[in-house]
Amino acid sequence: MGRNSQIAQRLQNGETVQWRPHGNSMTPKVKSGQLVTVEPATLDDIEAGDIVFAKVQGSYYLHLARQIGDDGRILISNNHGHVNGWSRQIFGKLTKVEP
Secondary structure, eight states, X not given: OOHHHHHHHHHHTTOOEEEOOXXXXXXXXXXXXXXXXXXXXXXXXXXXXXXXXXXXXXXXXXXXXXXEOTTSOEXXXXXXXXXXXXXXXXXXXXXXEEO
C-alpha cells in the first residue's frame, strides 16, 4: 500500500492526518514541503474553493475543489488552473498549513 493510499485509509478511519506534500501545483496556498493537516470529510462537507485530499482517475491529490456538481461529484484542479477531473472519492479537507 502506497503512502497516499495509507493517508486515504487513515482519513476514512476518522483520523486527522499530517504530512509534508511535495510539488508546486498548489503554490502559493500550499508550498512544497509545508506541514499540512487534513481532517476527515465527506462530499457533504466540501464547498467550492476548499482544498481536499481526493482520488481522481486512480491518482491522489491535495488539490482544490473547483466546482460542486449537481450529481454529487466534485471537480478537482490544482491552484494553477489544471483540471484533474470529477470525483466522488473525497477523503479529507485541509484545515491547517504550517511552515
